Amino acid sequence: MEYIYKILFAVILILGVGYFAKNVKKLVRNIKLGQDVDVSDNKSQRWKNMSMIALGQSKIVRRPISGVLHVIVYIGFIIINIEVLEIIIDGLVGTHRVGLKFLPTSVYGFLIGTFEILACLVFVSVIIFWIRRNIIKLARFWKSEMTSWPKNDGNFILYFEMVLMTLFLVMNATDVHFQTLNSGNIISQFISPWFSGLSEGTLHIIERGAWWIHIVGILTFLNYLYYSKHLHILLAFPNTYYGKLEPKGQINNLEAVTKEVQMMMDPNIDPFAAPAEEAGEEEIPAKFGASDVQDLNWVQLLNAYTCTECGRCTSECPANQTGKKLSPRKVMMDTRDRLEEVGKNIDANNGEFKDDGKQLLDDYITKEELWACTSCNACVEACPVSIDPLSIILEMRRYLVMEQSAAPVELNNMMTNIENNGAPWPYNQMDRLNWKNE
C-alpha cells in the first residue's frame, strides 16, 4: 500500500514540475521574440539593483501599508517553502516528518514554529489584501482594465494563499505525534482543540488529507503562475537585474536613425553611389518604432510578463489622474496579452507566426492613450520591480510618427517649426538673441 502512495506522489510531482517547465520554455521563447538589446554592461550595478529592489524589497515599502504586508507575505513565502523540501522527501521516501530524524526536536520545533508564525502572519496579511481589494475597493484595483480576468486573478491568488496556509496549520494541528512533542506547535496548538472530539483515526485522515491537498495545492499554484499576473515572484529578479541603469530622462538614440543622419550630413558620401557592400551586414530595420510586440526589445517583453498589475504606476500617472484613457499598467497588460496571443499563434502554426491581421497598436493600445503621455517618468519611478512602461509608449509613438506620419496636427506643426526655424514655434532663428535688447 505504502509504495502506491510513493509512486502517486512521484507522478504528481513530475507532472507538476514538468508542466511548469514546459510553460517556462514557452515563456522564454515568447520573450525572445523581442528585438535584441545589449544589457551585458555594468554587471555589478545590476546585481546590486536586483539585491536591493527584488531581494531587498526596497521600492515596495515606499508605500508603507501595502509594503509591509508584502514583505511579510514575501518572507513567509520563501521561508515556509523550506517546509516543502520536507514534504517532498517524506512523499518520495515514505517517511513522516523526516526532519525529526536529522534534527534535534528543539531545532525542528524552532523551524516549524517559525513556519507556523509566518503562516499565520501571511494568512492575516492576505486577508487584509483581500479587504483592500474587495471591501475598501482601493481605486487602483478598480480601474477600467481591472475587470473580469485581471480582477479574478488577483483574488484567486489570495484564496490560494489562504487555503495553503490553512492546510499547513491544520496538517500540524491534526498531527497527534507532532502535537504530543509540544515543540514548534506554537500556533497549531490553538487549532488542535477544534478537532478534539475526533478519534485518532479520523485525525489521521484529516492530517493526511491536509498534507496531500497542501502539496497538490502548491504544485497547482506553481502551474497557475504562468497564466497569472503572479509570475512576478520569479520574474522580479531578472527584471530588476535587466532594468534601466541610465538616468530616467535618457531615451535611447535609435542606431538605425543615427546611420541615416550621418549619411545625410556627411559631405564625403556620394548620395548617388550604389548601396555599398556593407548594406549586407547592417541592414536597415524593417520599421522604425513598434507597432507590435515583436518590434519591442526582449527586456520590454520581460517587463510585460513581470507586471503584477499592482497599479502603482497608473495611480501616479498624471494623465490617468486627470481622467485620460492612458494607464501605464494597461500598456503592460496589453503587451503581455498580445505577446501571449502571438505565442499561441506560433504554437498553432508549427512554430511560424501567421499574420492574424492584428497588432499591439490600435487593437490593444490606442493612439489616444499613447498621445496622452507626458513622459514624466512617474510610472517608472513608482514600479516596485523596475518596469518601464514609458519606453514602450515612446517606441510606439516612433512608429506612429516615422512610419505612419500619424502625429496629431499640432505636433506636426511643432515639428515643422523645428525643421524650418530651429524652434517649436514659428519664430525666426535669426531673432534668437532679440531678448537681450527688449
Next chain:
Amino acid sequence: MSELLKVPTMAEFMAQGKQPEVLFWVGCAGSFDDRAKKITKAFVKLLNKANVEFAVLGTEESCTGDPAKRAGNEFLFQMQAVTNIEVLNAYEVKKIVTACPHCFNTIKNEYPELGGKYEVMHHTQFLKTLLDERRLAIEGGKFKGKRITFHDPCYLGRANNVYEAPRQLIQKLEAELVEMKNCKRNGLCCGAGGAQMFKDAEKGDKEINVERTEQALNIKPEIIAAGCPFCNTMMTDGVKAKEKEADVEVMDIAELIANAQDL
C-alpha cells in the same frame, strides 16, 4: 535696466581668441517665450553680477530636439542634435548651463552618444556652485519669511535626480520652504512634458496643470517656485484658472534670487 545686460556670444569670444567659462544654453522658450525671457534675463543678471565669463550661441543655437524626440520623431531629433553638436564642438565647448530642464536632460544624456560630450548643469546647480564658491551672495530681501513651495520639474527631478540644489537656493533666501504632498521623486508633472506643451490634452475630466496647481494651493504658498520655463507657464495658467493670481506668484528660482537683490 536691460541695456546693462552683458550677453556676449561664442562668436565674439572666438574672435578674441578666448574661451568663456561656461556656455549658457538659452533654449527656445528662454529665447522666444515672453514669460521665459524674463527668466533668461534674471539668470543673465546673476551671471553678470557674479562676473561669470559666459557666452551664448545666439543665432547659432537651435532646438535641442527634445520635443521632437518625445513626440516620436527620432529623425528630426538626431538632425537637430548632430547640427547642434557640430556647432558646440567647433567652439570647443566644455561646460554648458541651461535654465531649461528639457535642454539639460537632452544635452547631458542624449548628446554624448552622438558625439557631444559636455559637462551640463541646470542653472540652479550652477547658481548653487557660485554660492558655494562665494562668487554670488544670496539675500532674502523681500522674500524673507515668505512661504515658497518648489514644483519639481520632471526632467530635473525624477529624470536626473536633482532635488536639492533648487531647494537649497530657496532656503538661502531665508524663505519658508514648504513642500507639497507630492514632491521630489513623487512630484506630479505640470502636464507639459513629452511634447504635450504643443498640443491640446486628450479628453479627460481635468487639466493636469490645474491638478498640480491645486496640490500647490493646498499648502497655501505665497510663491510657487519653478525651475523650468514650461512648468512656469503651466503653473501660471493653473493659478489663473483657480483665480488666485492676486495671492500666489509663480517664479523661477533665478528670478527669486535676482529680484531679492533688486537686480
